[in-house]
Amino acid sequence: MAAVTREQERGDATLTFLREQGITHQAGELLGYATDASFLTLGVPHLIAFPKDEAECAALVDHAMRHAVALVPRGTGSGTAGAAVAPPGSVLVDMERVGACDARGHRRGLFDPLIVDAKGNAVDLTKAGPDDELYVRVGAGRTSDETNRALAKHEWTVAVVPSSGYSTFGGNFATNARGSGTPAFGAFGDAVNRLRIVATSTEGARVLEVTDREEIRRLAGHHGLCGLVTELDVRIAPIPRPEDMVCAILSIESEDVGRLGAAIGGLMKRVAASCRYFAGEFLFIDEGIVRPDDPIRADAVLGGYFTVSPGRRRMVLLYRGRKEGMEPLPRIAADYPDVVYREITFPQFRKMMAVRTAATGKALHRVNVPGCEDFIVYDPERFGDVLSRMFVAMEGASGRPVGHHYPDGIEIHYRPQAAVTKAEIEAAWALIQKLRQAVLRPDLTVEDRKEHGLGLALFRDGPPSRHEELRCLKGAYDPANVFCPHLLLPDTQGRFIGSSFRI
């Protein structure tokens, strides 16, 4: 029981420190922070700090080093990796206010963003040209949604916007998020020009400013291992005018999944080669994807997509891009008799995307068992094969695959669901292993990127090159091993428990 006492002592020292420094915090049985969007937990945390600026972060890191306290950074907690989950004895650090609030700690819903160029000089956005390489200098606690709201009046937007527009930029960087805009601007790490991070050294906390783009790319996806990112210069891009944009929906339906996949794979290969777009997304629709009374069923244009005959699956592709870039799309679609092409409005596009988000099926009373995130099929022509194998393995299981069509490959997300009982969770894990067996094969050009899987399965399943890279980064930025030390321990995955939820 000595370990428990040490943890309690450390906890008390941190609590005292936070009180003395006037850093907002909460102590006790923090059920509300027991998990992140992975819905898995390592136990109930007992202390969370809410620093409001870089100075408080540095003081906290300094304290952590002196008292051997582990810190687990957290943004909004919308990540599915399980990296914002704190093991017993560690202190959660909620970064959402850093660089995003005033001296009193209050956040303003509306703010004036600072725009800089690639050299960091301030720029007047009203005088900028559409091809200028510009960045918004923001605190790590800011989200794309509020930044975009601030930029909207100038008709600019954050260039890479992850599906959860409420995730913080710090979190986007920590997970190297992809999303709308990735086909044009890459993953989040490709869209950051400079950042500040509170890291450790042998002497104490140190604040680093990183401007080397390659280094930034390596750091992206660090999952909190390397330090507390406090500020970033994030790429922005002009919002194309609505008259320059087009949204399209393509649907294909079949009983034969293999045939479905083959047709779609061929189509997507040609689309990737001939079209340019900001967003390419897909989802599988069956009768149960929306409730019988959902208003979208009554929609004159979209309703038809939601009526699927039993035994058939429909796959729907959504694209959005500039007119010139999307121009070849209807002709390509016309070559496939099973494919129906239609142009839709942006509001209709958004409605379908909302269905896609909800289709990932997450809900608190049904656990998503992650582990089948980020399968990338590099050669779209193999997509049909991959799909048929997935559906065979998934037969009878819940959950619907969705994914992104990136220029360099098709990324699939599949999260089997389980009610919160040991039996169902184990069945979901077994399903994942079956899927991985069936699908994770080089001859299918499938790679498991595991950007969502750190801590959960990184060490067992992720690319070894990435393990090495992270170890090196850890050694360079956090020699004191203060940040998320548990994530690099191979046995951490086994300690995740899903059964502390009740229905």
Next chain:
Amino acid sequence: MTSEPDILALCCNWCGYNAADQAGATKIPYPSAVKIVRLMCTGMVDPYYVLRAFERGFDGVLVIGCHPGSCHYKSGNLQARQQTDRLSGVLRALGIGPERLRMEAASSSEGPRFAEIANEFTETVRRLGPSPLREVA
């Protein structure tokens, strides 16, 4: 149904309450209908106290403070006067009636005056009859 009204007297510590105390000590009778509550200053009187009293079934509310210019806290009694004036309108609209609320002044040595106020107000309220908010038996 009782014919004896229930009256709440909110009395300030420095004047009104001492006056009531003196009345008692010098054995000047005043009705047992009057229930006394001591406040530090009538400036404390919140509309809630008055309305709550009526909601609970009191038939009348007295507010007894210092004479103007003598408030221990300078102007609390003036604020109380403003409150009771505004409350009169509220009580009239509610149908309870402004006559059931009265503000008076009685300094700490005015025991007899306190008794006089208490007697007179009790009589007024008795004539008005039970408050319309009294639960019907």
Next chain:
Amino acid sequence: MAALVSPAEGLDDAGLRILTQEGCIQCNKCTFSCPVHRADVLFSPRKVVLQAYLGAADEVSERDLWACLTCGECQAVCPTQVPYPAFIRAKREALRPTMERTAPCKHGGYKDILAKIMAKPNLNQDRRAWIGDGLKVADTGDVIYFTGCMPYLDGVFSYCDSARIGKAAIKIMNAAGIVPVVANAERCCGHDALWNGDRETFETLARRNAEWIRASGAKRLVTTCAECYSMLKYEYPKVVGEWPVEVLHMTELIEELVTAGRLTFTKPVDLTVTYQDPCRLGRHSTEYDAPRAVLKAIPGVTFVEMDRVRENAMCCGVGAYSNCDAQTKFLQQERLEEAASKAGNLVTACPHCRIHFSCYLDGRPVDPLPDLKIIDVTDLAAQALG
């Protein structure tokens, strides 16, 4: 958007029932759009939902329970439409009996006690004293003007003249040939009682109101208050049985009268204005257009929208008088700064938005604020009648 209250079946705990009808995905959108969270980082709807799922549904902390504005910004952005305000309401109902001393009504209990008094049977109110000369009202008729708490608001909220709104409403109706019924039998609509978990008082008030409304034979009911509107239109039919009246907000009536040519604005009102969507008229009742139509119909008025409007409008800082503290003042500063950056006049369509904003301006603003006047939309329209 799904209706703001939709409890599900099956589970014992009413609050949990509501939550599990939809599945929270813990995306945190709710918390990031919550105005209270911006001022108090420890206040988080997402956190409360997770706590409820993890078995702490029986205890929502006092702070989390009463500081919620029930404004509905969370539900408006939630991808799975979790009805968070309905959940909080159910929790207030369940937990309130153990919290008698919390005095949910944060203006010293004033509105609470008024509602309780008006719930009593033997009341003989005089609810017409505030109506001035030249304004005609009746005891019977086709159209009821439901005044709600108006006769009582100026008794306490002395920094703004709420009766002005009522006078303006009657003036407009008279000008269109309508002599509205203003009844002494009227009671508080029960909005605060319902939203603060006192269902008994709400239902008593609702039934007492329904009685005289049915007996009046009126076919339409108009109100200048967004809270009364949301109650009378959406909640009363659920509890009072037969409900014979069509319920309109005053702006809906004005729009109708102007379109039908029964009301003409002849006197220009040269003001630049912006508009606050009340939570109860906007998100709760999805009525965003009628007030805007009225503003556009008034000659001389230049109307400038704020940045956060309609479904994304920011609350005036107080919901059902359940909480008002230092954080509230920061919310009010934020919203009034936004308004002042657009116009010198902020138009409201609910007397309570006007009271809360006026209270803030009457006190000491947290930061410098340009001059801003708060005007009710009905009052503004009446000024254009000449």
